[in-house]
Amino acid sequence: MALSVKIESFEGPLDLLLHLIDVNKFNIFDIPIVEITEQYMAYLDSMETKDLNVMSEFLVMAATLLEIKAKMLLPVQVNEDGEEVDPREELVQKLLEYKMYKYMSYELRERLSLSGKALYKPPTIPKEVSEYEEPLDLEELVGDLTLSQLNMVFQSLMRRQTEKIDPIRSKFGRIEQEEVSLDEKMEYIRAYADANPTFLFSSLLEGQKGKFQMVVTFLAMLELMKTGELLVKQEHLFGDIRITSQR
Numbered sequence: 001m002a003l004s005v006k007i008e009s010f011e012g013p014l015d016l017l018l019h020l021i022d023v024n025k026f027n028i029f030d031i032p033i034v035e036i037t038e039q040y041m042a043y044l045d046s047m048e049t050k051d052l053n054v055m056s057e058f059l060v061m062a063a064t065l066l067e068i069k070a071k072m073l074l075p076v077q078v079n080e081d082g083e084e085v086d087p088r089e090e091l092v093q094k095l096l097e098y099k100m101y102k103y104m105s106y107e108l109r110e111r112l113s114l115s116g117k118a119l120y121k122p123p124t125i126p127k128e129v130s131e132y133e134e135p136l137d138l139e140e141l142v143g144d145l146t147l148s149q150l151n152m153v154f155q156s157l158m159r160r161q162t163e164k165i166d167p168i169r170s171k172f173g174r175i176e177q178e179e180v181s182l183d184e185k186m187e188y189i190r191a192y193a194d195a196n197p198t199f200l201f202s203s204l205l206e207g208q209k210g211k212f213q214m215v216v217t218f219l220a221m222l223e224l225m226k227t228g229e230l231l232v233k234q235e236h237l238f239g240d241i242r243i244t245s246q247r
Contacts, residue, residue: 013061014098016043021095028095031088033072037065064091154218157205180213185220193230193245201232201241 010016020039021028044058071087079085192204204221208214221243224230231244 013040013058014095015102016040016058017061018095018099018102028099029092031092033065033069033088037062037069040065154201154205157202158211158214180216182216182220182223185213185216186223189217189220189224190229193243197245199243201243204243 010019017036017040020026020036020043021031024035024039026032026036041062044062047055047058068087068091077085189204192199201221205214205217208217221230225232229246231246233242233244234240
């Protein structure tokens with residue numbers, strides 16, 4: 001069946017083949033190779049270009065179509081798995097890949113056109129609005145745990161720390177300077193929480209060397225609860241406190 005092609009030029013032989021498939025409403029996975037080859041050759045006869053580089057691409061595709069057409073006339077071949085080999089398979093894969101990139105180029109071109117119509121301005125949000133932070137609900141952070149319960153757990157851990165002291169060595173005089181700040185302990189807890197997203201309050205305090213550090217650690221944890229970085233929960237009365245990182 002002859003086809004009158006009125007489009008002056010195509011971007012390449014695959015573009016022409018896709019056009020012929022769309023115009024004839026052929027199934028790309030079951031191309032009637034005889035008809036498509038005839039229409040393709042008819043278009044080559046009507047081409048007026050003298051550019052050898054352009055013509056060579058179309059002629060290579062013409063040779064490929066003729067080769068496929070000849071293979072379609074031969075007995076069906078099978079591969080190592082016993083499946084029939086379709087001579088059109090490689091051509092179909094090339095057409096599908098070309099079609100995908102072609103429509104991607106349309107999408108990119110449309111986005112480029114839309115971006116050219118967009119105007120931008122520097123931000124004019126008032127400083128008090130951009131710096132606004134929604135107030136935290138402290139009751140929601142601590143859940144069903146009260147500060148008095150938290151203090152009871154802390155005092156219990158402090159007593160355990162006292163019981164570990166050697167009664168003999170504790171009488172030795174020694175001057176110590178414990179240099180630890182609240183900010184340092186907050187950073188320590190943040191790092192601990194990054195490595196242990198959920199941990200027990202007792203496990204956090206057990207790593208401290210003395211009472212002073214335990215107190216500062218306790219205060220640092222309260223500060224992180226206040227900022228919403230930590231969420232605490234106690235499953236039962238006088239039980240250990242489970243801390244979950246909200247970072």
